[in-house]
Amino acid sequence: xxxxxxxxxxxxxxxxxxxxxxxxxYQCDFDIAGDFDPMVPDAECIKIxxxxxxxxxxxxxxxxxxxxxxxxxxxxxxxxxxxxxxxxWSYVQMHGNVDSIDKLRTxxxxxxxxxxxxxxxxxxxxxxxxxxxxxxxxxxxxxxxxFDLKLARGLDYYTGVIFEAVLTKYQYDPQSGDxxxxxxxxxxxxxxxxxxxxxxxxxxxxxxxxxxxGVERIFSIKEHQMIESQIQIKTIETEVYVAxxxxxxxxxxxxxxxxxxxxxxxxxxxxxxxxxxxxxxxYCEKNxxxxxxxxxxxxxxxxxxxxxxxETREEFEIPRAQLVEQLRVHLTxxxxxxxxx
Amino acid sequence: xxxxxxxxxxxxxxxxxxxxxxxxxYQCDFDIAGDFDPMVPDAECIKIxxxxxxxxxxxxxxxxxxxxxxxxxxxxxxxxxxxxxxxxWSYVQMHGNVDSIDKLRTxxxxxxxxxxxxxxxxxxxxxxxxxxxxxxxxxxxxxxxxFDLKLARGLDYYTGVIFEAVLTKYQYDPQSGDxxxxxxxxxxxxxxxxxxxxxxxxxxxxxxxxxxxGVERIFSIKEHQMIESQIQIKTIETEVYVAxxxxxxxxxxxxxxxxxxxxxxxxxxxxxxxxxxxxxxxYCEKNxxxxxxxxxxxxxxxxxxxxxxxETREEFEIPRAQLVEQLRVHLTxxxxxxxxx
Numbered sequence: 282x283x284x285x286x287x288x289x290x291x292x293x294x295x296x297x298x299x300x301x302x303x304x305x306x307y308q309c310d311f312d313i314a315g316d317f318d319p320m321v322p323d324a325e326c327i328k329i330x331x332x333x334x335x336x337x338x339x340x341x342x343x344x345x346x347x348x349x350x351x352x353x354x355x356x357x358x359x360x361x362x363x364x365x366x367x368x369x370w371s372y373v374q375m376h377g378n379v380d381s382i383d384k385l386r387t388x389x390x391x392x393x394x395x396x397x398x399x400x401x402x403x404x405x406x407x408x409x410x411x412x413x414x415x416x417x418x419x420x421x422x423x424x425x426x427x428f429d430l431k432l433a434r435g436l437d438y439y440t441g442v443i444f445e446a447v448l449t450k451y452q453y454d455p456q457s458g459d460x461x462x463x464x465x466x467x468x469x470x471x472x473x474x475x476x477x478x479x480x481x482x483x484x485x486x487x488x489x490x491x492x493x494x495g496v497e498r499i500f501s502i503k504e505h506q507m508i509e510s511q512i513q514i515k516t517i518e519t520e521v522y523v524a525x526x527x528x529x530x531x532x533x534x535x536x537x538x539x540x541x542x543x544x545x546x547x548x549x550x551x552x553x554x555x556x557x558x559x560x561x562x563x564y565c566e567k568n569x570x571x572x573x574x575x576x577x578x579x580x581x582x583x584x585x586x587x588x589x590x591x592e593t594r595e596e597f598e599i600p601r602a603q604l605v606e607q608l609r610v611h612l613t614x615x616x617x618x619x620x621x622x
Numbered sequence: 623x624x625x626x627x628x629x630x631x632x633x634x635x636x637x638x639x640x641x642x643x644x645x646x647x648y649q650c651d652f653d654i655a656g657d658f659d660p661m662v663p664d665a666e667c668i669k670i671x672x673x674x675x676x677x678x679x680x681x682x683x684x685x686x687x688x689x690x691x692x693x694x695x696x697x698x699x700x701x702x703x704x705x706x707x708x709x710x711w712s713y714v715q716m717h718g719n720v721d722s723i724d725k726l727r728t729x730x731x732x733x734x735x736x737x738x739x740x741x742x743x744x745x746x747x748x749x750x751x752x753x754x755x756x757x758x759x760x761x762x763x764x765x766x767x768x769f770d771l772k773l774a775r776g777l778d779y780y781t782g783v784i785f786e787a788v789l790t791k792y793q794y795d796p797q798s799g800d801x802x803x804x805x806x807x808x809x810x811x812x813x814x815x816x817x818x819x820x821x822x823x824x825x826x827x828x829x830x831x832x833x834x835x836g837v838e839r840i841f842s843i844k845e846h847q848m849i850e851s852q853i854q855i856k857t858i859e860t861e862v863y864v865a866x867x868x869x870x871x872x873x874x875x876x877x878x879x880x881x882x883x884x885x886x887x888x889x890x891x892x893x894x895x896x897x898x899x900x901x902x903x904x905y906c907e908k909n910x911x912x913x914x915x916x917x918x919x920x921x922x923x924x925x926x927x928x929x930x931x932x933e934t935r936e937e938f939e940i941p942r943a944q945l946v947e948q949l950r951v952h953l954t955x956x957x958x959x960x961x962x963x
Contacts (some may be wrong), residue, residue, distance in 0.1 A: 283858075289630075317893035323870070325893070332883070367847045510829070517624075535760045542673070551656035552666070 285311040287496065293538075302450065312491030314477070319409065323442045323472060325417035330446050330468045331422045333494055339467065339502055341449040343427045343611065369619050413442060443471030448502070467502075468494045514567040520612060522570045522591075523550040524561035526577035531555070533576055541574075544605045565591045571615045572608060590615060626652040629836065643756060649897045653832030656819070664783045664813060665757035667833050670811045672763045674835055680843055681788040687783065700908065702739050736949060754783060782833065784812030789843070808843075809835045856910040861909045861953060863932075864891040865902035867918035872896070874917055882915075885946045906932045911958045931956060 290308045311329060313322040327344060334342050339469045417423045446468040470492025477487035507514060521541055523534045534550045541548035549570075551561055558575075573589040575596075580586055586604055588611055589596045599607045631649045652670060654663040668685060675683050747813055758764045787809040811833025818828035848855060864878045875891045882889035890911075892902055901915075906914045914930040916937075927945055929952055930937045940948045 313893065315893075318872075318895040321893040321895070328880075328883075384838050403870070415873075416876060419873055471707040530757075531659075532760055535665075535757060539669075539761050541855075542669075552654070552656075553663040 283312070283315045284314075285309065290493075294443045307496045309496050310436075310491060311493075312489055313487040316488055320412040320416055320442070322490050324413060324420060324600045326470060326490050327417060327426075328420045328422060328491055329443055330444070330470075330494070332427055334446055334468065337499060337503070339448055339450075339499065340445055342425070342445050343449065343465070344422075344425050344446045345427050346444050382521075416604050418542040433525060438473045438476045439471040441472030442458075442491070443469075445469040446515050465493070468492060469500050513569065517570070518547045519549040519570045520564045520572065521546045521570065521608060522561065523549045524565075524573050524575045525550055525556070526558050526575055528555045530576060530578070531579060537574065537576065540604075541608075546605075546608065562591075563590075565589075571619075572611055574604070574608070592618075623646040623654070623655045625655075626650065627872075631688045644916060650835040650837050651666075651832060652834075653830055655828050655830040657829055659769075661757055661783070663752040663831050665754060665761060667760060667811060667831050668783075669761045669763060669787055671785070671833055671835070672761075672766055675787060675809065678840060678844070680789055680840065683766070683787055683808070684790065685763075685766050686768050688789060699798075701908045739772075753771045779814045779817045780812040782813030784810075786810035787831070795935050807836070809833060844861075854910065858890075858909050858911070859888045860889045860890040860909065860911045861913065862889045862949060863902065863906045864889055864905075865914050865916045866897070867899050867900060867916055867959070869896045872921075874922060878917065880916065882949075887946075887949065903930075903932075912960075913952055915945070915949070933959075 287309045288307065289305055290310070291305055293304070295472070313326065330344060333550070351458050409496075414423065414426075417426055445466055447465045468548055470490070472488070472490040474486070474488040477489060478484055501584055523537045525531075525534050531554045538548050538550050551564070562573065564570075570591055573591055575587040577587075580598075584601050586601045587596050587600050588610065589605060592615070595605075598613075624774070627652045628645055629648065631645055631651070634645070652667070654667065671685060719854070755764065755767075758767055786807055788806045789808055809829070813829070814954050815827070815829040818830060819825055822828075826834040862882055863884070864875045866872075866875050869919070872895045879891050903914065905911075911932055914932055916928040916930055918928075921939075925942050926939050927942045928937050928939050929948060931952065938948075
């Protein structure tokens with residue numbers, strides 16, 4: 282089963298308000314649950330994180346697989362000595378790719394480590410890493426992956442691969458004092474094969490892997506980017522504004538809005554009986570509405586209507602019967618211009 | 623300001639679990655706040671309710687404007703006698719349209735009612751109704767509107783127009799015992815001009831009107847409709863499934879998925895190393911995935927690939943270099959067929 286969810290989640294931390302960490306916050310989660318072959322869903326989850334971060338255009342980032350958890354697991358659960366585990370680490374750190382695993386495999390000392398029942402422990406651990414590296418290479422994202430000794434995830438339910446995506450540009454720097462954008466870690470997750478069994482009254486085992494994207498952190502970064510680049514973002518959906526040039530045309534504006542709504546345009550008008558034309562045009566410019574349709578009593582009588590390109594302030598008079606068709610043409614043109622600029 | 627929101631809201635009621643009423647529930651809200659001309663945003667909110675209910679295809683419905691609140695307001699705030707208020711009601715009940723207001727205006731007895739400072743009270747109240755009726759007529763929705771003496775909204779913060787949308791087919795019937803779909807009221811709202819002032823520490827007055835749509839009630843109706851009509855709904859987004867006909871092709875499937883993702887297809891594959899072809903095809907059919915791409919070692923060597931139309935089970939062999947282009951063609955064709963059926 283695959284699922285995703287964007288909604289409120291909760292954490293038990295003492296919140297550090299200044300860094301934008303609250304106990305209640307929004308998060309985007311995705312998970313793959315079920316009995317699948319080793320590292321296949323794991324690689325897919327890391328691929329999903331890469332796709333999300335690339336699309337969001339947040340600048341350079343790296344995905345860390347915190348090595349110390351793997352190391353502890355190898356020592357505590359697989360029975361390796363700390364020396365052997367660190368030796369594996371030194372190889373990975375040096376090479377960080379699939380080849381390094383094969384070199385490790387030729388290490389006589391390492392391969393000699395066996396458990397009480399003669400299993401080849403180091404070989405087993407390396408096989409898992411090798412498969413994951415191989416899949417991440419096939420998915421074209423091995424260049425984003427870093428194994429790191431220092432990082433740790435805050436939760437203790439992880440049982441296998443864990444990962445954390447950190448933005449290179451927005452790393453937390455306690456020296457700078459600028460806490461607002463110090464939001465290095467924006468996504469993370471891992472394998473939690475035992476959690477369902479602990480909660481399920483019927484004690485079923487459901488292997489799971491999943492990740493989360495910190496929606497609020499990413500919002501604060503995007504806001505920061507927009508302020509820096511001075512790009513104004515259009516925050517309403519309206520594409521056609523219905524304005525009037527004279528008084529007592531509210532009913533005509535309503536009829537026209539209704540007609541545009543019926544033809545699937547996102548249309549809007551002033552909710553005053555007699556708004557000033559200047560106010561209406563300023564509203565369009567401030568809100569980056571693409572087109573403005575202007576009605577006046579002379580035009581109404583003549584069966585014509587004026588379309589205004591809000592950005593260029595050009596105006597075109599067209600027969601009212603062609604309104605829908607002409608609005609579609611002009612909307613396409615305006616959008617192309619905006620995209621090209 | 624206009625805003626909308628879909629999220630969790632809370633109510634203080636004792637929940638009647640059987641009727642799907644919980645204290646925490648999802649709701650879609652929309653509101654227009656700010657100082658606008660009388661009845662303009664009010665008419666727009668009612669229009670929004672009509673558009674939403676029409677798009678959702680929930681069958682016949684009526685929008686009730688609970689008259690008793692208007693009546694009480696006219697008696698308590700405008701100073702009319704109950705007899706005069708009921709007289710207005712009898713006209714509205716009889717005609718329920720703009721004309722009835724004009725007939726009321728000619729009623730000598732009614733128009734004689736004046737406040738201490740000689741304001742024409744009944745005339746004022748009727749003017750409001752007349753304007754609302756006029757706007758709702760312009761928006762083409764007057765046929766949905768019913769004024770009703772009996773209905774009331776549960777909240778006491780409303781100060782003007784209030785409305786409630788009730789599905790004709792799914793009215794609550796205590797006799798039937800079938801509580802699951804007895805969800806008559808699916809949307810409602812009204813004007814609340816004093817709420818912001820009560821909450822705002824600076825006591826600013828912000829006139830507001832808004833409405834809510836009962837998302838959970840509507841979901842239960844849509845589910846009921848689907849069970850009745852036996853229509854299977856596609857619940858995943860996947861449009862292309864990558865399958866393999868033989869063993870040991872997981873890496874080829876991964877590469878192909880990655881290629882399709884890069885070309886903006888919603889692609890998916892089995893997360894097992896060696897899934898059976900039959901299982902893969904059954905997954906496609908069960909989940910209504912439009913197309914399945916099947917790879918085998920012979921085809922891989924020959925540089926060809928098989929596209930399967932999941933519904934018709936037709937298969938086409940194409941050169942691998944044409945995959946993206948051919949998938950687009952076949953997807954368009956399949957979707958047209960589904961839409962036409």
